Amino acid sequence: xxxxxxxxxxxxxxxxxxxxxxxxxxxxxxxxxxxxxxxxxxxxxxxxxxxxxxxxxxxxxxxxxxxxxxxxxxxxxxxxxxxxxxxxxxxxxxxxxxxxxxxxxxxxxxxxxxxxxxxxxxxxxxxxxxxxxxxxxxxxxxxxxxxxxxxxxxxxxxxxxxxxxxxxxxxxxxxxxxxxxxxxxxxxxxxxxxxxxxxxxxxxxxxxxxxxxxxxxxxxxxxxxxxxxxxxxxxxxxxxxxxxxxxxxxxxxxxxxxxxxxxxxxxxxxxxxxxxxxxxxxxxxxxxxxxxxxxxxxxxxxxxxxxxxxxxxxxxxxxxxxxxxxxxxxxxxxxxxxxxxxxxxxxxxxxxxxxxxxxxxxxxxxxxxxxxxxxxxxxxxxxxxxxxxxxxxxxxxxxxxxxxxx
Numbered sequence: 001x002x003x004x005x006x007x008x009x010x011x012x013x014x015x016x017x018x019x020x021x022x023x024x025x026x027x028x029x030x031x032x033x034x035x036x037x038x039x040x041x042x043x044x045x046x047x048x049x050x051x052x053x054x055x056x057x058x059x060x061x062x063x064x065x066x067x068x069x070x071x072x073x074x075x076x077x078x079x080x081x082x083x084x085x086x087x088x089x090x091x092x093x094x095x096x097x098x099x100x101x102x103x104x105x106x107x108x109x110x111x112x113x114x115x116x117x118x119x120x121x122x123x124x125x126x127x128x129x130x131x132x133x134x135x136x137x138x139x140x141x142x143x144x145x146x147x148x149x150x151x152x153x154x155x156x157x158x159x160x161x162x163x164x165x166x167x168x169x170x171x172x173x174x175x176x177x178x179x180x181x182x183x184x185x186x187x188x189x190x191x192x193x194x195x196x197x198x199x200x201x202x203x204x205x206x207x208x209x210x211x212x213x214x215x216x217x218x219x220x221x222x223x224x225x226x227x228x229x230x231x232x233x234x235x236x237x238x239x240x241x242x243x244x245x246x247x248x249x250x251x252x253x254x255x256x257x258x259x260x261x262x263x264x265x266x267x268x269x270x271x272x273x274x275x276x277x278x279x280x281x282x283x284x285x286x287x288x289x290x291x292x293x294x295x296x297x298x299x300x301x302x303x304x305x306x307x308x309x310x311x312x313x314x315x316x317x318x319x320x321x322x323x324x325x326x327x328x329x330x331x332x333x334x335x336x337x338x339x340x341x342x343x344x345x346x347x348x349x350x351x352x353x354x355x356x357x358x359x360x361x362x363x364x365x366x367x368x369x370x371x372x373x374x375x376x377x378x379x380x381x382x383x384x385x386x387x388x389x390x391x392x393x394x395x396x397x398x399x400x401x402x403x404x405x406x
Contacts, residue, residue: 041340041378068092068380070402084113088402092236092380095129102127103234103380107402118143123307125235134175134183134228138307142167148198150208151300151322152355153363157393161207162199165298168192175228185226189249193218193298208356209297218296219258222251232271236403237381239279244268261293267306269406280334285406287311287327301325303351310405312351314367314391322353326361329406333373343373343383347405367391369399376402 070090090107106124111117121140128134145164149155173187194217201207207214227246232238249263266288274280289301301324304310304317311327312319329349336342348368352361369389376382385401 041375046378068377068382070377070380070382084111084117086111086400090236090380090382090402092234092377092382095127101129101131102230102232103236105236105380105403109402115145116143117145131181132177134185134230136171136173136175136187138169138171140167140169142169146318147316148207148209148318148321150356151212151353153320153322153351153353153361153365154355155320158201158203159205159207160202161209163196163209165193165196167194167298173224173226175226181229181231183226183228183230185224185228187224187226189220189222189224189251191218191220191296191299193296196298211356212297213294215258215296218298219256220251220261220296220299221256222249223255224249234381237383238269238271238283238404239281240271240273242268242270258296259294261291261295261299263292263295264290278335279340280332283331283333283404283406285311285327285329285331287325289325291323295323297321301353308401308403308405310399310401311349312367312391313347313349313369313387313399313405314389314397315365315395316397319395320351320353320365322355323359324354324361325351327351331405333404336372340378341375343375344371345373345385345387346370347387347389365392367395371399 068091070092086109088107088109090105092103092105095101095104104124104126106126107122109119109121111119119140119142122137123139124135124137126135143164143166145162148161148163149157150159150161168190169192170190171187173185175183175185178184196216196218198207198209198214225248229242229244232241232243235243245265245267247263247265247267249265251257251259251261251263253260267286269283269285271284272282274282287306291300300321302317302321303312303315303319309317311329327349328351329347331345331347333345334343336344346368347370348366350364350366352364354361367389369387371385371387373383373385376384382403385399385403385405387399387401387405388396389399390396
């Protein structure tokens with residue numbers, strides 16, 4: 001409990017620091033304009049028009065449209081999916097003609113792979129005029145064969161227990177401005193896992209999934225209360241500013257949950273432009289999750305279980321799982337070509353989960369990697385991210401994302 005109070009204290013200091021930044025700065029300085037304007041750079045659409053010799057179309061793109069679309073069909077490979085066919089798209093827009101509010105974004109993704117995973121996801125972050133309101137949604141259907149290893153960061157591949165399940169998610173949260181960049185919000189979260197079937201562990205021991213309860217289906221239906229700070233101008237590719245979220249979830253049986261359980265989640269991020277002469281960024285990300293009660297196995301915190309499934313590069317999704325989680329990541333983003341089309345990153349992360357028997361943090365799983373960025377849409381500053389990362393125990397893989405990882 002003392003650790004929890006320490007983390008809360010650090011987060012409150014983070015909120016206070018950013019609040020002072022917002023109140024003492026002039027409105028025009030709140031989101032400083034980058035020295036390099038991405039709308040003047042080159043993106044994949046420009047090169048496509050140039051290949052087709054449509055110079056008029058390329059010239060018309062110098063001015064941003066009301067809706068800026070990015071669509072990426074891809075064949076890829078990752079630790080979680082094997083070889084996959086992936087269609088990902090997003091649309092970025094301002095909700096007013098004055099563009100005084102933060103950039104809104106909606107994305108959709110469909111994946112099918114050689115592990116017979118089928119994933120359909122739709123997510124959105126929509127800002128109201130003058131940033132008075134914010135609506136966040138996360139809707140998905142998954143048929144998800146996956147490898148599970150038990151609880152804690154000390155698990156090994158010897159306890160690998162392949163499990164297949166289907167999953168429906170519906171998260172909706174609405175926020176109202178309290179002060180400049182501060183928001184209070186309430187939401188509803190539904191997690192429904194069903195048709196859960198396990199194959200058994202590689203070393204023929206009783207799986208921790210079975211010891212934990214071994215349900216064939218679970219329902220978690222709950223409400224969330226949220227405190228948010230967000231002064232990022234562009235959440236797809238932040239150049240500066242910060243994001244901090246404290247979210248408390250209550251999933252009671254009277255709302256349809258199988259069990260009463262609670263979760264406290266804290267997510268905060270900070271971005272620093274390292275020079276006024278370019279768009280190079282030093283970014284930091286941290287997640288803390290603490291649960292209480294009889295939480296269903298697949299609702300426990302796990303690797304890559306954030307909204308965009310991006311945490312823990314270097315490991316497959318759900319590689320580690322536990323009742324409580326600590327996560328930290330740092331990344332340096334830099335340009336490679338002068339026209340802004342290609343960039344690069346170097347990053348490292350570390351995560352820790354509590355074990356099954358003692359519910360203590362006993363081991364840290366680090367990872368590190370590097371990657372390339374290719375600009376798909378210069379007006380929304382959307383990049384395709386291709387990353388390679390390595391973790392412990394030989395874990396490594398390629399990771400693909402549309403938009404920055406965090």
